[in-house]
Amino acid sequence: MSSLSDIARSIEASLTSRPPYCSGTLPVPPEQLILFYDIGGKLDLSDSAPEELDKLSDACQPATFGVNKEDVYDESYRKARKLDIRNFATLFNIDNIGLVDVIRNALLEGEDENRRIKVEMYKLNVYDSFFKPHKDTPRSASMFGSLVVVFPTPHEGGEFVLKQDGHEWEVDFARMISDTVQQPCIGYVSFFADVEHEVRIVTAGHRITLTYNLYFIPETQTVPAIFSSTPYEQRLAALLYTLLNNPSLLPEGGYLGFGLRHQYPVETGMEVEELQDCLKGNDAALARALSALGVTWQVRVFYRDFGASNYRYNYLHKRIVDLSGSEVEDDYNYGWYMGEGAEEVAYASLDGQVITQGCYDYDPPENGRKLARVTKMASMTSSQSPYVTYGNEPTLEHLYGDVCIVADLPASEHRTIKEVA
Known part of the structure; x- marks a missing residue:
């Protein structure tokens, strides 16, 4: 039986195989x-x-x-x-x-x-x-x-x-x-x-x-769940089906992250859900495959390693945030700076083990969900903004965000994945 990481690598290879x-x-x-x-x-x-x-x-x-x-x-x-x-x-x-x-x-x-x-x-x-x-x-x-x-x-x-x-x-x-x-x-x-x-x-x-x-030309609804029978999308759906049906995948539930393969214009304050009707190429194929498998998905921004001093946190956000000119104090109330639409998440491996943030101290959110990446989260569509932190002394930091497709998974015992013929 293939490991979770092997299946994830196969999915990423599939998403990069078609000439653009x-x-x-x-x-x-x-x-x-x-x-x-x-x-x-x-x-x-x-x-x-x-x-x-x-x-x-x-x-x-x-x-x-x-x-x-x-x-x-x-x-x-x-x-x-x-x-x-x-x-x-x-x-x-x-x-x-x-x-x-x-x-x-x-x-x-x-x-x-x-x-x-x-x-x-x-x-x-x-x-x-x-x-x-x-x-x-x-x-x-x-x-x-x-x-x-x-x-x-x-x-x-x-x-x-x-x-x-x-x-x-x-x-x-x-x-x-x-x-x-x-x-x-x-x-x-x-x-x-x-x-x-x-x-x-x-x-x-x-x-x-x-x-x-x-x-x-904009349609009146988002990516439809009616699945295409093209060989490329069938192969992609089959790989996703194998991954999502593995009980070792985020057994307590959480989010799966897929970095976007294409670039889209974004600006400060933009609600990234607007991109759901504009996905193209392999990004659109991935979204259709998830819908066909009965998996709820959204477009979100993944902000990583945000914080001051040695304490860093990860957030999923509905919009593009700009902290330029902000002064972030070392008080751990970082969600306030991120604003409405932010959800703190714990970065985890595919089997649900929380990944520590390198040399940083990290306390997973007490009631937060885990996020595991399937493909590279260094998305083709990203944003960054500088901010100043105040701990023992002022420090210039940068907030990095990658726009991605996020699949929402319940716990494995409550998970039902449709099979695509």
Whole structure:
């Protein structure tokens, strides 16, 4: 029989196994490859002379990129040119070529395949150089991904590289498009918004792209409990079922924590339950699997090692807390500083043994519940804020919080887990 830690490792491996993108080529009617720009500028992107592409590049502005919600221009990081949507027009229509359906089927999983998607054109880029590794800036909590369309203009290099969790994938559009000689084709890559990506150096020609932001249109209810029969989610549910049915798992009950695999925009004071309708990719798959197994779950913030002097405590919270400017006295009434919506928990192993806080003194909450992690709790979505503690002398500390999915388990003798066929 597998140990609890072995099953937990299998669950974590399952949540990191799916590539966070889809890519390919699609045929396009020639008339959809006409681009109008500037004053009187017109270009056939399926058959353009180098000097015509030079004119388009000259009509563009230097491309910026997002850093901490600001647009930054730095040619050492990104060397490309852009046209904002008000400065060009195109007959290209992703709905007419079925690209949205391709994204649903190849990128999304389970019930997400049935969610309504809003596609928002963002900008046109002309690359004759590079864009170093970066992540896209989420425009809202409902933005789940990005779509890049590459037009069939002759170029060499400019490979699109994606990175996540130590894995790397390369999409060579120059080669893919050159292999489609029978009919004009576009290349595409769609990926979750928090995935790191880069454009390698374009060594010849011009690489012309359209970028779109992808949003889920909000539904009237949260993630449904109707379970998908996709093989990936079935495997995940089977692993969870094995773990949750083990009587050694938190025998007195408590919480199971799963760090989020994707990044979501959060801000001070935000109720993180708002993210439950916006979960994407593997996070959404995990939530659906827990619901199908009859397990209650919520999105919470896990604040660890909070306190003053040598005394540290852990909290689950409903919202993002900012203690900047706060002075925390060494009086052990730390729940008061955390505010409404905070619940003190004891950090524990999967079998329910309380884990001491390293070199810190730690008294588990007398009536508090235990929290054990299944996957890494260093979430992709996190927050931190500084605060000053007063014990023997003032000390600068930091409050670290990770947004996570928390499953609520009763004691093992009262636990009933549904089996998913």
